[in-house]
Amino acid sequence: MAIMNIREAINRTLHAEMERDSNIIVLGEDVVGGAGTAGGQEAIGGIWGTTGGLYAKFGAGRVIDTPISESAIIGAAAGAALAGKRPVAELMFADFIGVSLDQLWNQMAKFRYMFGGKTKCPAVVRMIYGAGMNAAAQHSQSVYALLTAMPGLKVVLPATPADAKGLLTEALRGDDPVMFMEHKTLYGVKGEVPDGEYRQRFGEAxxxxxxxxxxxxxxxxxxxxxxxxxxxxxxxxxxxxxxxxxxxxxxxxxxxxxxxxxxxxxxxxxxxxxxxxxxxxxxxxxxxxxxxxxxxxxxxxxxxxxxxxxxxxxxxxxxxxxxxxxxxxxxxxxxx
CATH class of the missing domain: 3.40.50.920 (Rossmann fold)
Incomplete structure (x- = not known):
């Protein structure tokens, strides 16, 4: 088994799954890295460093820097999922779900139910949550209880690098919307990660x-x-x-x-x-x-x-x- 931290596990899983499935796209604010920054477009790899290398490998058609509009990001992901893509939408801070609740609560969570199972919404929303980095009241909340209360959404909280890989792989291969919660203080946590393909089923403590x-x-x-x-x-x-x-x-x-x-x-x-x-x-x-x-x-x-x-x-x-x-x-x- 390889030793890596949670940030690396997420990044490598995104690389591996995007290579496996050409329908997976990534979109969000600065996921490319921020054009114009010193060192080029991927100097940052997102402010949390989880999307590095994706743009160079998969291009602008699959790794998309968006405007600063969470409602637009989640709305685009919902539409892309209905059209056959497997979007991975990143919310820079989970606290910002408030401006995209209609897209999450009334749209993504209800598509399969309201359309009688004739459609699916294989979207993954990665969101960074939690206190511990002095980010204050609007950037430190844990919103998983709010999301858990919404029928139709799956809510995932990895605490180890192995689970970051296994749970994200499971999310990316499923057909339902998944809220993938990444605690900002855990990105540097290291641990063993299984080599090769590894999936962790949801609902197993x-x-x-x-x-x-x-x-x-x-x-x-x-x-x-x-x-x-x-x-x-x-x-x-x-x-x-x-x-x-x-x-x-x-x-x-x-x-x-x-x-x-x-x-x-x-x-x-x-x-x-x-x-x-x-x-x-x-x-x-x-x-x-x-x-x-x-x-x-x-x-x-x-x-x-x-x-x-x-x-x-x-x-x-x-x-x-x-x-x-x-x-x-x-x-x-x-x-x-």
């Missing part, structure tokens, strides 16, 4: 740690934070089942419920405000379907119900942390 005392459910950046907590607790003899959801739509309910039935305790870690959140949804599912297995009320570790601060110290206080996860675990363990 990854078991990161095994233990019988408590179930911890997390996704995205929060998986790494939860791992740190599990390692610390393990030194004290406390065993945690840690599940990385990988996808929130579809959601691996079976894995969550099976684990809770064994441990009797649940902590959900969610990098978003608590109201109508992914954490609240999972807590409700477990409370309604595994109530008799619970030894303690489900605990939610989330951000507060407020915009994300710009100041470094305040942002750090806003984001769920390993210490907050540990506190929640100790809280549910206190119930006997």
């Amino acid at each position: 990854r078991v990161v740690r095994e233990g019988g005392d408590v179930t911890i459910v997390a996704c995205g950046r929060m998986v790494g934070f939860a791992e740190k907590t599990c390692d610390k607790l393990a030194a004290e003899g406390i065993g945690a089942d840690l599940l990385d959801l990988r996808t929130t739509s579809p959601l691996d309910e079976e894995a969550i419920l099976d684990s809770v039935e064994e441990t009797g305790r649940l902590v959900i870690v969610d990098e978003s405000p608590p109201r109508c959140s992914l954490a609240a949804d999972i807590a409700a599912i477990v409370a309604s379907k595994a109530f008799t297995s619970l030894k303690a009320p489900p605990a939610m570790v989330t951000g507060p119900h407020s915009p994300i601060p710009y100041a470094r110290e305040l942002e750090r206080a806003w984001v769920p942390s390993p210490q907050k996860i540990e506190d929640a675990v100790r809280h549910v363990l206190a119930f006997r």
Whole structure:
């Protein structure tokens, strides 16, 4: 297996899949790299460095720099998907979905249903989300709960380079719209990536740690934070089942419920405000379907119900942390 970071895994997967399928196109703001910048058009490879080399290999017909209009980007992707292409649309920041909600919510998500299955919408929307880089309230949000609430969309959150490759490959070969969420602080995370063709099916949570005392459910950046907590607790003899959801739509309910039935305790870690959140949804599912297995009320570790601060110290206080996860675990363990 090769060692690479998540940025490299995404870039190489785009290269490989565009070579395999000539119908895949990439469009978004500065995905070429920014014409006129020092070093030429691909000096940047997108502001996140994930689309480098695509323009030189596949040309302007398949790698398209767009105007600064998220509604136009997503609208073009929706139309291209209906016309037989497999567009990969990039939203520079996930926070900007607000101006393209009609294209996502009322169009992409509903095409197959409203047209009786006679058409499909194989579009992938890559969007960069999450706090941790002092990007302030309009560029740091985790919008996966909002998207998960929209029937017809698949929502994917890779936390490792292997999953970045496997899940993106699965997204690019499917026939439904996929919201592919890339946490801005995880691009440099390194790990082993399977060689050759590798696909990871949606709706299958990854078991990161095994233990019988408590179930911890997390996704995205929060998986790494939860791992740190599990390692610390393990030194004290406390065993945690840690599940990385990988996808929130579809959601691996079976894995969550099976684990809770064994441990009797649940902590959900969610990098978003608590109201109508992914954490609240999972807590409700477990409370309604595994109530008799619970030894303690489900605990939610989330951000507060407020915009994300710009100041470094305040942002750090806003984001769920390993210490907050540990506190929640100790809280549910206190119930006997």
